[in-house]
Each structure stands twice: as structure tokens, then as C-alpha cells.
Amino acid sequence: MTQIELRGIEKFFGAVQVIHNLNLAIADNEFIVLLGQSGCGKTTTLRAVAGLETIDKGDILIDGKPVQHLKAADRDIAMVFQSFSLYPHMTVFENVAFPLRATRMSSGEVDKSVREVARVLRITDLLDKRPSALSGGDMQRVAIGRALVRRPKAMLMDEPIGALDAKLREEMRAEIKRLHVKQGSTTIYVTHDQIEAMSLADRIVIMHEGFIQQVGTPDEVYSHPANLFVAQFVGSPVMNIAEARVADQAGAASVTVGEAPAGFEFPHQLLSKLNGHAANGGLTMGIRPEGVLVRHDAAPGYMPVEASIIEPLGSFDIVDLKVGSTMLRARTKAGYVSGPGERVHVRIDPEQAHFFDTASGKSLGVRL
Numbered sequence: 001m002t003q004i005e006l007r008g009i010e011k012f013f014g015a016v017q018v019i020h021n022l023n024l025a026i027a028d029n030e031f032i033v034l035l036g037q038s039g040c041g042k043t044t045t046l047r048a049v050a051g052l053e054t055i056d057k058g059d060i061l062i063d064g065k066p067v068q069h070l071k072a073a074d075r076d077i078a079m080v081f082q083s084f085s086l087y088p089h090m091t092v093f094e095n096v097a098f099p100l101r102a103t104r105m106s107s108g109e110v111d112k113s114v115r116e117v118a119r120v121l122r123i124t125d126l127l128d129k130r131p132s133a134l135s136g137g138d139m140q141r142v143a144i145g146r147a148l149v150r151r152p153k154a155m156l157m158d159e160p161i162g163a164l165d166a167k168l169r170e171e172m173r174a175e176i177k178r179l180h181v182k183q184g185s186t187t188i189y190v191t192h193d194q195i196e197a198m199s200l201a202d203r204i205v206i207m208h209e210g211f212i213q214q215v216g217t218p219d220e221v222y223s224h225p226a227n228l229f230v231a232q233f234v235g236s237p238v239m240n241i242a243e244a245r246v247a248d249q250a251g252a253a254s255v256t257v258g259e260a261p262a263g264f265e266f267p268h269q270l271l272s273k274l275n276g277h278a279a280n281g282g283l284t285m286g287i288r289p290e291g292v293l294v295r296h297d298a299a300p301g302y303m304p305v306e307a308s309i310i311e312p313l314g315s316f317d318i319v320d321l322k323v324g325s326t327m328l329r330a331r332t333k334a335g336y337v338s339g340p341g342e343r344v345h346v347r348i349d350p351e352q353a354h355f356f357d358t359a360s361g362k363s364l365g366v367r368l
């Protein structure tokens with residue numbers, strides 16, 4: 001059982017505040033991912049939990065007990081970094097065994113623990129090798145093994161696979177997930193890669209400039225982004241964002257983006273749901289490329305537009321469509337639009353549209 005709670009954490013480096021009133025409760029066995037751009041405070045938060053960094057305000061609780069006064073070594077938390085520093089003169093076995101050597105464990109018990117961790121991480125046949133003989137992925141497995149061998153209360157990982165190439169990253173991602181399902185330890189994992197975050201996390205914590213933007217399951221942050229930052233940070237290709245005006249038009253709502261000559265048709269109930277936001281000019285619509293529907297021939301509700309750049313991405317294409325002064329990116333079947341300049345017809349799927357207050361960036365929580 002390990003719960004971690006962060007209450008009202010503030011952190012300054014000199015006069016610069018890098019963490020602002022951070023609150024987060026992490027459940028036993030939960031896999032939490034801190035996601036955000038470089039410099040948003042992910043590592044600082046992780047180091048504070050580990051005891052490698054002091055905080056200026058707030059409380060860090062492990063299983064309900066404040067731990068700020070405890071040294072890193074007394075918090076029983078293991079940390080894996082991006083740059084895995086294995087001891088080059090020791091074998092893999094000795095590297096993994098190292099944290100146990102300082103304990104009063106008998107050598108028989110050490111041997112058993114190392115072999116168990118090695119089995120889980122599939123590095124048994126590497127135990128006699130030295131780090132210089134290992135691939136990047138294997139080195140990272142060994143580093144994780146060294147962190148796990150003490151059976152810590154919690155695992156903290158700071159971009160542990162960020163330095164590996166794309167294929168290996170994908171492999172290690174699956175490995176880390178498998179390991180978590182098997183070992184089930186409370187984990188805080190830091191990355192700036194949203195795909196890594198989506199695939200690993202029970203819940204994602206999206207950070208920006210030291211502030212938490214949203215905490216939610218991968219589905220929640222993808223389907224119900226709390227603000228424009230999250231909307232554009234999660235999802236690839238990124239969500240289309242455009243200033244929008246909404247008008248009442250013959251029993252339907254008409255949503256005009258940019259300087260488009262006509263509006264997209266939406267159900268009339270959008271007007272009442274927006275509750276006045278339509279009128280004051282401070283409205284932004286967000287729509288993911290898969291919510292921009294494209295067809296060749298004309299149909300009710302579809303607007304004629306011209307295709308611009310086409311990006312083939314293998315199983316699908318991303319097609320840029322000129323809608324007035326706004327460019328909307330649509331996701332289509334591969335090859336559906338033949339080339340730039342082709343005339344097609346486009347519609348916005350109302351059910352996939354998001355609406356935000358332009359000034360604050362906050363989601364209005366309006367879904368159809």
C-alpha cells in the first residue's frame with residue numbers, strides 16, 4: 001500500500017517560482033504520468049517527492065505521513081533517470097545487486113532477489129555481462145532492475161526511455177506497462193511525449209509553466225480537455241482551433257469560423273447550451289482532424305472548399321482545407337483527396353466539437 005499526496009506545493013529557484021500550488025492525490029498502485037513541455041516543472045516535482053529537492057511551501061505525504069523532513073534515503077522511493085548511470089566496472093548482476101549490498105541481506109537472499117527481478121525484466125542472460133556490452137534498451141532494463149530490486153514503496157521515473165530510438169521506445173513502453181501490471185507499484189512517470197503518456201497512464205497530469213492544467217484518465221484529457229492548452233497539447237495531429245461566431249439560422253445553429261463565407265450547420269440546441277457565449281464574440285471552437293468530415297460530392301450541410309497541402313501518414317492522410325481565412329485539417333482515408341487544389345465538401349461533426357472561452361482559454365463544457 002503506497003499512497004502519495006502533494007498538497008499546496010510551491011517551489012522557487014531564487015526569485016523564480018517554478019511550481020504553483022500543486023495538489024495531487026495518487027492512489028495505491030496508480031500509474032501517474034506528469035506530462036508537459038520542457039521547463040514546466042516535471043523533474044522538480046519528481047525530485048521533491050524523492051527528497052532530492054526541497055519545497056518552499058506545502059506538504060508531501062506518503063501513506064498519510066508528511067515526509068519533507070526525511071532524507072531521500074529514508075523515503076523508500078526508487079528513481080530512474082533518463083541518463084542511466086550504471087557502474088561500468090561491475091557486471092549486470094552486481095549493478096542490480098548494488099542497492100541490496102548496503103542492507104543486511106544475506107548473499108543468498110541478494111542472489112534470489114536479483115534473479116527474480118532479472119526474470120521479470122528478461123535480463124537473466126545478461127547478468128554476467130558488463131554495461132559496455134549492452135544495448136540502450138538493455139541498459140535501461142538494468143537501471144529499472146536496480147531501482148526495483150529493493151521493492152520500494154514507489155517508483156519515480158524521469159523520462160526513462162527518452163534517450164532511446166523510436167522503435168526501442170515503443171518496445172520499452174510496452175515493457176514498462178507489463179512490469180507495472182505485474183509488480184503493481186505506485187508510479188510517477190515523467191515525459192513530454194503525449195503518446196507515451198496516453199499509453200502508460202492510469203491518469204495524466206498535464207502541466208504548463210508550473211501549473212497543473214488538468215488531471216484525468218487518457219480518455220478524459222483527450223475527449224474533455226479542460227482548456228485550450230490541453231486541447232492542443234494532447235492528440236496528434238493537433239486539434240484545429242478557430243475563433244467562431246454562432247448564429248440562429250432557420251431552426252439550426254450556424255457556426256462560422258474565421259472569415260468563412262458561410263457557417264457550418266449545428267443542432268439548434270447549441271445556442272442554448274452556449275448560453276450567451278455565442279453573442280459576446282469570445283468563442284473559440286476546437287475540432288480534431290477526425291471530426292472534420294470530407295466527401296467528394298455535395299450533400300446537405302457540407303460546404304465546398306479547396307484542398308491545400310496533403311500529408312500522407314500511411315494508414316490515413318491529413319488534408320489541409322481552406323475554409324475562408326482559416327485552415328482546417330481533416331483526417332481522411334489514404335489517397336481520398338488526390339492533390340492540392342481539388343474541390344471537396346466539408347462538414348464539422350457537431351458531436352466532436354469543443355467550445356472554449358477565448359479570453360480565458362477555459363472549456364465551456366459544451367458537448368452535443
Ligand SMILES: Nc1ncnc2c1ncn2[C@@H]1O[C@H](COP(=O)(O)OP(=O)(O)OP(=O)(O)O)[C@@H](O)[C@H]1O
Pocket residue numbers: 013018036037038039040041042043044045192
Ligand atoms: N537547480 C535549478 N536552479 C535554477 N533553476 C532551475 C533548477 N532546476 C530547474 N530549474 C528551472 O525550473 C524550471 C522547471 O524545471 P524542471 O527541470 O522541473 O522542468 P521539466 O519539466 O523537467 O523540463 P524538461 O522536460 O526539460 O526536463 C525550469 O525553468 C528550470 O530552468
Ligand SMILES: [Mg+2]
Pocket residue numbers: 042043044158
Ligand atoms: Mg525534466
